Amino acid sequence: MSYISCKNVYLRYENTSVVEDLSFNVEAGDYLCIVGENGSGKSTLIKSILGLKETASGHLHFGDGVTSKNIGYLPQQTTAQKDFPASVYEVVLSGCIGRKGGRIFFSKQQKKLAAENMEKLDILPLKNKCYRELSGGQQQRVLLARALCAADKMILLDEPVTGLDPVVTAEFYALLKKINKQYGITVIMVSHDLFAAVNNATHILHLKNKGSFFGETAEYLESDIYKYFSGGEHND
Amino acid sequence: MTDAISLLFSQEFLSRALIVGVLISLCCALLGVSLVLKRFSMIGDGLSHVGFGAMAIGAAAGVAPLYFALPIVIVAAFLLLRMSEKGKIKGDAAIALISTGALAVGVMVTSMTTGMNVDIYNYMFGSILTMGEGDVVISSVLSLCVIGLFIIFYREIFAVTFDENFAKATGTKASAYNMLIAALTAVTIVIGMKMMGALLISSLIIFPTVSSMRLCKSFRSVVTFSSVISVLCFLSGLILSIKYEAPTGASVVCVNIFLLGVLSLVRHIKLANIKISLKCLAIAVTAVLSLSFFIFAMMQGETYEYKKDKTTIVATSFAPYDFARQIAGENAEVIMLLAPGEESHTYEPTPGDIMKIQQCDLFVYGGGESESWVDSILDSFDEAINTVKMMDVVELYEEEHNHSEEEHHHEDGEYDEHVWTSPLNAVEIVEAISFSLQQTDNENAQVYAETTEKYLTELRKLDAAFVSMISASAKNKIVIGDRFPLMYFTERYGLGYESAFPGCSAQTEANPATISRLIDAVKNENISTVFKVDLSKGSVAFTISEAADTAVGTLYSCHVISAEDFEAGETYVSLMKRNYEALKRALN
Numbered sequence: 001m002s003y004i005s006c007k008n009v010y011l012r013y014e015n016t017s018v019v020e021d022l023s024f025n026v027e028a029g030d031y032l033c034i035v036g037e038n039g040s041g042k043s044t045l046i047k048s049i050l051g052l053k054e055t056a057s058g059h060l061h062f063g064d065g066v067t068s069k070n071i072g073y074l075p076q077q078t079t080a081q082k083d084f085p086a087s088v089y090e091v092v093l094s095g096c097i098g099r100k101g102g103r104i105f106f107s108k109q110q111k112k113l114a115a116e117n118m119e120k121l122d123i124l125p126l127k128n129k130c131y132r133e134l135s136g137g138q139q140q141r142v143l144l145a146r147a148l149c150a151a152d153k154m155i156l157l158d159e160p161v162t163g164l165d166p167v168v169t170a171e172f173y174a175l176l177k178k179i180n181k182q183y184g185i186t187v188i189m190v191s192h193d194l195f196a197a198v199n200n201a202t203h204i205l206h207l208k209n210k211g212s213f214f215g216e217t218a219e220y221l222e223s224d225i226y227k228y229f230s231g232g233e234h235n236d
Numbered sequence: 237m238t239d240a241i242s243l244l245f246s247q248e249f250l251s252r253a254l255i256v257g258v259l260i261s262l263c264c265a266l267l268g269v270s271l272v273l274k275r276f277s278m279i280g281d282g283l284s285h286v287g288f289g290a291m292a293i294g295a296a297a298g299v300a301p302l303y304f305a306l307p308i309v310i311v312a313a314f315l316l317l318r319m320s321e322k323g324k325i326k327g328d329a330a331i332a333l334i335s336t337g338a339l340a341v342g343v344m345v346t347s348m349t350t351g352m353n354v355d356i357y358n359y360m361f362g363s364i365l366t367m368g369e370g371d372v373v374i375s376s377v378l379s380l381c382v383i384g385l386f387i388i389f390y391r392e393i394f395a396v397t398f399d400e401n402f403a404k405a406t407g408t409k410a411s412a413y414n415m416l417i418a419a420l421t422a423v424t425i426v427i428g429m430k431m432m433g434a435l436l437i438s439s440l441i442i443f444p445t446v447s448s449m450r451l452c453k454s455f456r457s458v459v460t461f462s463s464v465i466s467v468l469c470f471l472s473g474l475i476l477s478i479k480y481e482a483p484t485g486a487s488v489v490c491v492n493i494f495l496l497g498v499l500s501l502v503r504h505i506k507l508a509n510i511k512i513s514l515k516c517l518a519i520a521v522t523a524v525l526s527l528s529f530f531i532f533a534m535m536q537g538e539t540y541e542y543k544k545d546k547t548t549i550v551a552t553s554f555a556p557y558d559f560a561r562q563i564a565g566e567n568a569e570v571i572m573l574l575a576p577g578e579e580s581h582t583y584e585p586t587p588g589d590i591m592k593i594q595q596c597d598l599f600v601y602g603g604g605e606s607e608s609w610v611d612s613i614l615d616s617f618d619e620a621i622n623t624v625k626m627m628d629v630v631e632l633y634e635e636e637h638n639h640s641e642e643e644h645h646h647e648d649g650e651y652d653e654h655v656w657t658s659p660l661n662a663v664e665i666v667e668a669i670s671f672s673l674q675q676t677d678n679e680n681a682q683v684y685a686e687t688t689e690k691y692l693t694e695l696r697k698l699d700a701a702f703v704s705m706i707s708a709s710a711k712n713k714i715v716i717g718d719r720f721p722l723m724y725f726t727e728r729y730g731l732g733y734e735s736a737f738p739g740c741s742a743q744t745e746a747n748p749a750t751i752s753r754l755i756d757a758v759k760n761e762n763i764s765t766v767f768k769v770d771l772s773k774g775s776v777a778f779t780i781s782e783a784a785d786t787a788v789g790t791l792y793s794c795h796v797i798s799a800e801d802f803e804a805g806e807t808y809v810s811l812m813k814r815n816y817e818a819l820k821r822a823l824n
Contacts, residue, residue, distance in 0.1 A: 050405040073405040080275055086398055087454035097395040098406030104388055130453035150406045 001063040002027050003154055003186055004049060009058030013044050017056070017209070024205055024214040028064065028153070031180045031187045033197035035229075036207035042190040043076070045207065046158050049188070065153070069098045072147030072155040076162070077139070081131070088126045088134070088142050092118055095149025110149075117145040120183075121175065137168035144175070154186040155179070161193065169193075173200055194230060250587060252372045253431060253484070257470050259379035260428040264440035265466035266386045267421050269459050270397045272445040278328060279316050279418070280438035282335040283425045286312040288434035289338030291359050292345045301359075302374065305426050312338075313418035321414075362433030362485035363584050368612075375427045382420045389413065394455050432485040440466065443492035450499040469495060481586035547677040548596040552607055553580060555656040555794040556600040556626060558808040559666050562691045563673060567680045571596070576802035577771065580606055580795050585613065596621065597676045600669055603627040604653020622676055627653060629668045630661040633723060654793055658724040659699040659812060663692055698812055702729055705816065709823035713761050715754055717777030718769045721793040725815075736776045751779055758784040765789045765822035770811075771798055789818045 004026040011019040018041035026032055034042050047053040048060060050073055062071075072095065095117075096110040118124045121141045126134065131142060140160050147155045157176075161169045173196055180187045191197050197204060204220040206213040206229070213225045220226050271277055287309045294304030312334065319330035386393065395403040396413045404410045421441070428437045444462035452458040473488030480487070547568040551557035557572035564570055573589050574580055583606070585593070593599050594617055601610050603625040614623070632651040655661050670688040674681040706712075706729045713732035716722075720735035734757040736750050758766060758780060766781045768774030770792040781788045792811040801811070 047401075050401075052401060052404050068405060068407045071405070073402050075399060075401045075405075078399070080273060081398065083449070084273060084398060085449050085452050085455060085458045086394070087456075090394065090455050091398060094391070094395040094398060095402075095406075097391060097403060097408050100391065104391075106391065128454075133453070146402070150402075156405075 003030075003062065003064055003066045004188075005059070005061060005063055006049075007059040009048070009060050010056040011041050011044050011048060011053075012056045013039075013041060018044055019207055019212065020210050022058070022207075022212050026154075026186060026188060026203075028186055029180070029184055030203055031177075031201045032189070032203040032205060033201035034188065034190045034205045034207060035192075035194055035197050036212075040207040040209070042207055043158055046073075046156055046188070046190055049156065070150070070152040070154070072149070072151030074140075074143050074147045074155065074157040074160055076158045083132050086131045088118070088123060088129050088131060089114065091131050091142050092123075092145045092149060095146035098150050114145075114149055117148040120148070120179075121145045135168075136164050137172065140164065140172060141175070144172075144179075148179070148185075151185060154188065157187070157189040159190050159192060161191070161196075169196075176200070198226075250478075252369070254471075254474065256372055256375040256379075256427070257431060257474060257484075258467055259376060259383075260424060260431065261440060261444075261466040261470040262463055263379050263382040263420070263424040264428065264437075265444040265462040266383065266459065267417060267424060268441035268443075268445040268466075269455075269462055270393055270417050271421065272442055272449075273397050276317075276320060277438075277442050278331045279313070279320065280421060280425065280441040282316050282331040283309055283313055283422055284429060284434045284437045285335035285342075286338040287426050287429050287437075288359055289340075289342035289345075291429070291434075292342035296345045296348070302371065302426065302430070305429075306423065309422040309426050310419050313422040314415060317414055317418045321411075358584070359429065359434050361483055362429070362431050362436060363483075371427075371430065378423050378427055382424055385416065385420060389416065390459075393417065398455075432488065433483075436485040436489055439489045439492060440470075443489070443496060444469070447492070447496045447499050450496070450503040465492075465495060478587040481588045483584075547598070547673070547680070548592075549598045549600065549673070550593050550596040551599075552601040552610070553795050554797040554802075555662070555808055556602070556624075556665070556669070558794070559656075559662065559669055560598075560600055560673075562807070563666065563670050563684055563688050565683070565687055567683055568597075568673070568677065574796050576797050576799040578796060585609060594621065598622045598624065598669075598672055600624045600626070602653045602655065605650065606653065622672055624665075624668050624672050626655050626665050626668075627651065629664050630655045630658075630724075633727060652721075652723050654721040654795060655724055656808070657722045657793060658728040659695050659702065660728055661724055662808065663695050663699070666692060666695065694809055698809060698816075699728075701816060705820055706731060706823065709820070711761065711763065711823045713757075713763065714765075714767055714819070714822060715758050715761075715763055715780070716767045716769070716791070717751075717754055717780045717788075718767065718772050718774060721769060721795060722791060751776060751783075754780050755784050758786055763822070765818075767791050767818070767822070769793055771796060789822055791815055791818060 002025040004024075006025070007023050009019070009022045010017060011022070018039070022045075034045060036042055044053060048055050050071070051068060062068075093106060093111065093114040096106055096113060099110055100106060115124070118127060121144060123138065123141050123145060126138060126142070131139065134142065144155075144157075144160070147157075161172055164172065176187055176189070177200055179185050189197075189201075198217055198221060201217055204213070204215065204217055204226075206220065206223075206225055208225070213220060213223055215223070268280070271280055287305050290305035290308040291301040294301035297304070316331055316334060320328075392403070392408055392413055395408055396410045400410045400414075403413075424441075425437055428440060432440060444466040445458065447465055448458045448461040452461050469491045470488050473491045474484055476482065476491065477484040477487035547564070549560045549564060549568055549570045551560050551570065551572055553574045554572060554576075557570060560568075561570045571592055573585060573592070574583055590613055593613065599621055601607055601623065603610065604627060614621070632655070634651055656665060666688060670684055674684050677684070712730070713734070714726075716733060716735040718735065719737040720733065722733075725731075726733050734754055736754060754766075754776075757763070763784075763786060765787045766777045766784070767789045768777035768791075770790055774788060774790075777788050780786070792815055794808050794811055797806065797811075
């Protein structure tokens with residue numbers, strides 16, 4: 001059974017239909033990139049997967065033991081976060097909020113999990129630093145560590161490299177690949193960066209209002225939609 | 237200093253204010269962190285305006301305002317939250333709409349009911365005197381609930397505040413926590429409003445958080461530090477307000493402003509020095525402590541003891557002050573609570589005033605509606621003090637409303653409190669004051685009896701002069717384009733009158749119907765002078781005088797005296813003589 005199965009789904013954004021008749025599956029260990037033009041419904045789809053938005057019609061659900069409690073989410077940054085006075089440790093630990101259940105405090109294991117994830121992403125030395133004083137790349141690592149605290153099985157990222165410089169962006173992609181390969185965590189990422197997507201992902205979902213493409217990266221590279229889209233970008 | 241502190245604990249109403257104030261400051265600081273960081277600061281502001289409107293309606297309907305306002309403000313909180321969440325642009329406009337709307341409704345309701353101007357002023361700017369015992373119990377319970385819930389759900393509140401979408405995605409019911417915070421904020425605002433005032437309460441929510449954000453680098457330290465700041469600022473503000481006899485709410489806000497300035501400065505210095513992550517807290521705490529010490533130091537040497545070698549008489553307004561002064565001469569210290577030129581109908585005693593009352597040997601007050609605070613204060617004293625209530629001494633008339641066409645919904649049996657405006661009443665009041673004074677200060681009883689006799693003769697002469705002047709006058713009616721505090725005077729001499737508002741109205745803008753009625757009266761009676769009351773701007777009187785081509789004269793109520801007249805040493809008798817001259821000209 002698939003981690004996510006999506007069948008004949010229709011998505012709306014503020015009363016306009018953005019995606020029609022969408023079907024795809026995400027299996028354990030996949031690295032799926034969701035690409036498409038601005039307004040093609042990428043963030044809406046992510047939110048629908050997470051259950052933050054309802055689909056207009058169709059079937060979209062988790063399977064194989066995946067629930068909202070074991071997926072991690074790395075949303076787009078909000079303006080409020082830019083001057084938020086919180087330490088790195090506090091932010092990462094808040095990723096365990098879904099695991100806390102009815103207890104008031106975080107357990108020892110949860111605190112250990114937060115420390116491990118900071119270790120994995122090389123941000124342990126930043127533990128007591130203030131989130132708002134970090135660089136953009138460091139902030140994304142902190143949010144990624146938080147997402148990992150929430151996730152056993154799968155993480156979803158919404159344009160995580162926006163505003164990062166090329167070197168930091170490349171580092172971040174390497175980190176994601178490591179998480180996917182080494183820790184066996186399924187990755188779903190919304191991206192503007194088509195070339196990075198085809199270089200890293202195992203699967204591509206190219207969203208369009210009608211006739212979205214879904215398939216393995218190799219198939220996508222052969223498709224008309226990729227040729228048209230990448231050609232269009234080259235001509236810019 | 238010791239005096240101010242011991243005052244805090246010895247006066248029941250002050251210790252009540254202290255308890256509720258500390259709890260409210262704590263609640264505000266905790267909730268404020270979440271609201272400010274989520275960009276919801278304006279919700280606090282909006283809610284306080286809704287609270288004001290609700291309290292005004294509650295007071296008008298005769299329901300205990302706290303119970304009435306609580307559910308309304310909670311509902312408004314949910315409403316505002318929904319609006320803010322739906323769309324960012326709509327959100328702030330919606331808050332402005334709701335808060336100004338609620339304020340307008342509150343003012344409308346107030347204007348339709350007289351006799352609650354004092355209450356409204358209190359709701360707007362707060363009063364520490366309004367804390368009854370029941371209020372303390374309710375406030376304490378509610379505040380403890382707020383604090384408890386905040387501690388229990390601290391981690392969830394952090395997650396939702398930092399990143400609502402993430403929290404939702406991991407299965408946290410973010411909207412439930414948002415609603416919880418909104419409801420707790422509503423409760424806190426309603427409780428805090430009575431003390432801090434509707435216009436100032438939201439500052440308690442915003443200032444401590446913004447101040448601590450200057451320096452703190454983690455959420456926990458922001459929460460801790462803003463709680464500490466909030467409570468310390470409240471205490472400093474309270475002590476300041478006692479020392480400088482200033483309103484408590486405004487004092488607390490001023491201390492907060494000062495601290496924000498200091499901390500911003502510290503942050504600037506810190507940026508230049510870099511890397512003082514942990515020390516910053518120490519610096520900030522020092523700043524707060526030094527501030528409080530600064531205040532405490534200023535309190536030192538300040539005492540609330542009065543010249544106890546002399547008998548002390550405290551009077552609320554000018555007329556009783558002058559009566560007591562005439563009787564006592566040099567033998568007693570006479571204190572007037574209403575400062576010269578101060579608005580009498582919105583006056584509220586400061587903690588220092590209350591100390592003066594408590595320590596005096598004789599307290600003279602009117603007992604009318606604008607002095608409704610007197611009873612609660614007298615009740616709060618452990619030992620009863622000697623008092624003379626002027627409205628108990630003379631025959632009372634109900635406040636006149638027939639002469640005002642503006643519909644006022646009025647309870648029956650509301651008496652005009654300006655009893656001293658008739659010199660004959662003044663005679664009775666002076667006799668009562670003198671009697672009490674002779675009982676209190678036995679040593680000087682003989683002296684008091686003699687001065688009283690002399691003064692009474694003067695007052696009787698004044699009365700006789702009015703009688704003969706008015707009975708000999710050509711006209712027998714006056715028109716006052718103002719509120720009318722001289723009813724006892726006109727009744728005494730059988731003088732007819734038309735006025736714009738009743739005696740105690742705080743209104744100064746008449747509607748067109750009232751003005752045209754007064755203009756007609758002036759024309760019909762062939763009146764040459766329209767009167768205004770001392771210290772009033774007289775806008776209505778001037779409008780009439782322009783339309784009907786009359787002069788404008790001034791009548792003195794002797795309730796409050798202007799600063800110049802006070803400096804010049806004017807008395808009840810000298811002001812009444814001005815009334816005599818003015819009336820003589822107007823009636824002939």
